[in-house]
Amino acid sequence: MWLSLLLFACVCGLLGEGLEVLRLRAAGIALPAIGLRLTLVAAYAALGAGLFLVAALFGASRRLKVAAALFAVAVFVPWANFELLPAAGSFKSIFGSFAVAALSAAAGWVAASLPRASAAGCALLALAVNAGGGAAAPVADDGARATGKPNVLVILIDTLRADHLGVYGYQRPTSPRIDQLAREGVVFDRAVAQATWTKPSVASLFTGRYVHRHGVIRSRDTLAADLPTLASTLDAAGYRTAGFSANPWITPEFRFSRGFDHYESGRAIGPQLTNLYRTIRRGERFLKKAGVSLPIANAVFRWGGRGNTGNAERDEQLTDAVVSWLGTVGEAQPFFAYVHLIGPHDPYDPPKEFADAFARSSAPAPSLPPPRVQTVFERAEPMEAAARERMIDQYDAAIAHSDSLVGRILDQLERLSLADDTLVIVTSDHGEEFYEHGNWRHGNQLYDEVVRVPLIVVEPGRPAGRRQDPAMLVDVLPTVLGLVDLTDDATLAGVDGRALFPAPDATDQPTFSEHWWFLGGTYVARAAERKGLKLQSTQDETGGRERDELYDLRDDPAERRDLLEQGQAPAEDVAALRALLADFAGDDAPASGGEELGEMDPETIERLRRLGYLGDGK
Numbered sequence: 325m326w327l328s329l330l331l332f333a334c335v336c337g338l339l340g341e342g343l344e345v346l347r348l349r350a351a352g353i354a355l356p357a358i359g360l361r362l363t364l365v366a367a368y369a370a371l372g373a374g375l376f377l378v379a380a381l382f383g384a385s386r387r388l389k390v391a392a393a394l395f396a397v398a399v400f401v402p403w404a405n406f407e408l409l410p411a412a413g414s415f416k417s418i419f420g421s422f423a424v425a426a427l428s429a430a431a432g433w434v435a436a437s438l439p440r441a442s443a444a445g446c447a448l449l450a451l452a453v454n455a456g457g458g459a460a461a462p463v464a465d466d467g468a469r470a471t472g473k474p475n476v477l478v479i480l481i482d483t484l485r486a487d488h489l490g491v492y493g494y495q496r497p498t499s500p501r502i503d504q505l506a507r508e509g510v511v512f513d514r515a516v517a518q519a520t521w522t523k524p525s526v527a528s529l530f531t532g533r534y535v536h537r538h539g540v541i542r543s544r545d546t547l548a549a550d551l552p553t554l555a556s557t558l559d560a561a562g563y564r565t566a567g568f569s570a571n572p573w574i575t576p577e578f579r580f581s582r583g584f585d586h587y588e589s590g591r592a593i594g595p596q597l598t599n600l601y602r603t604i605r606r607g608e609r610f611l612k613k614a615g616v617s618l619p620i621a622n623a624v625f626r627w628g629g630r631g632n633t634g635n636a637e638r639d640e641q642l643t644d645a646v647v648s649w650l651g652t653v654g655e656a657q658p659f660f661a662y663v664h665l666i667g668p669h670d671p672y673d674p675p676k677e678f679a680d681a682f683a684r685s686s687a688p689a690p691s692l693p694p695p696r697v698q699t700v701f702e703r704a705e706p707m708e709a710a711a712r713e714r715m716i717d718q719y720d721a722a723i724a725h726s727d728s729l730v731g732r733i734l735d736q737l738e739r740l741s742l743a744d745d746t747l748v749i750v751t752s753d754h755g756e757e758f759y760e761h762g763n764w765r766h767g768n769q770l771y772d773e774v775v776r777v778p779l780i781v782v783e784p785g786r787p788a789g790r791r792q793d794p795a796m797l798v799d800v801l802p803t804v805l806g807l808v809d810l811t812d813d814a815t816l817a818g819v820d821g822r823a824l825f826p827a828p829d830a831t832d833q834p835t836f837s838e839h840w841w842f843l844g845g846t847y848v849a850r851a852a853e854r855k856g857l858k859l860q861s862t863q864d865e866t867g868g869r870e871r872d873e874l875y876d877l878r879d880d881p882a883e884r885r886d887l888l889e890q891g892q893a894p895a896e897d898v899a900a901l902r903a904l905l906a907d908f909a910g911d912d913a914p915a916s917g918g919e920e921l922g923e924m925d926p927e928t929i930e931r932l933r934r935l936g937y938l939g940d941g942k
Contacts, residue, residue: 337367340600345361345450405421483766502730515795519754520769525797553583564658635672639667643729671691694707696765757769858876874886
């Protein structure tokens, strides 16, 4: 019996892993890492062994056939539910699951009647899919859409300065695919992020609310459970929703997965592509509802994931996940997908071919700048000019790599005949500082190198062009809802942004940004801009310091000349901007973003530390 159990487990391991890899390769996904493949073999072998022991209860003459039937059911029923059947719980899903279970059990029973041939077939399958190339991704049919509403794809590239893209005038070839996309859509020349770092900024994009109103301000803050988001609104309207995040802030731990049917993030992006991982996670959620918390998936895939990989590799995995998911959407219902790439974030780690293409010298390229300071009242340590230049080379190369991944996603839309029915938005959560104002990275200053972000909107059928009226990240939610005709009073209640279409150019529209920092007191910086004049106001309660700055972005886009400091500020305009800031601040009390976060897993904590977060008072 024990020899039979061992042989059966080996066959199950090879078959399970082979089918998983075959499915991924057929969807156009790169061959999974060897660690993940070996984990799949081991996990499916363990499953087979357990089922063989259960089947032993049916007697020695039938145990192999029963075990094979049970294993086939365990493999093919989840596959059918994830790939073919409608949402769990519906009549079609239940009936389909029973049908697949019956057919797969019969197939397993028959295969066990030919054990040697079946074992050889499993071994050949595993060998072929692990050594061979993948087929092209499936192509969706051209049938009419059931709802008539467009798909929505929002691609956010973390830490992407607008002025480092060709479409915004940059001379280096960092963004050929984004530039091409921009020629097909509407480019907003001035788009402003509401915050200086990822979590509050994306919360503003998701909710359409200013930072002090959604309350996601500190590291421990979570998105409020009752706050409507773009995903939850589209989900309620019948959209199939999916989120993909390479940034460890934008994860289920902080409730950013609310409203998404499918969400992939964190360190397990590679394993999350597999049906086994998804099946175990679904079981975990079922147990959690019963009050039992068992992190089985993380335990099973402990050695199969890639741990805290670099930004570039993480983005590659994420793009694989996006490409795979798009191959499953079909035509039955429109989809909303949010894709969050992290490549340009420090440490700047582009693939070698991109780094080489942007290197202006053979000097070593630092991937990390000196430590940043936390207030505008201080200055960080400078770098030598050559080292700074090489670091910017790395940053530009990382942008180019992200651009290539955007191209892969757009190519998949074309391949699946979805591009002509998909609204595409490309933007960023914030930019990056390279000592323009005495600081590095991002996170606390409201100068344009941090808060000016790209915003490109491509709607099929809408003429391409450029808009000079200011836009903000809070405008994304009402803009999308307007373009998909979901603009009733309930969906827009409490939203601070405005729909950018079909609104005419409104060049006097103000924009706002803010930054909060808490360490023994309150440090808050706010900025308001209208008609090219930008007022920054900073109050440091801990240090007892205040500063106001005024810049005319029309003549001084680099914000080098503080008109207040030079005594050249037009009094009427200053008064108007201060009134705007006072109205924006309201009662000066940030909203609560929900209960504070509990324990994060160690890998997430380490990932955030490597990205320069935690321990900085946020």
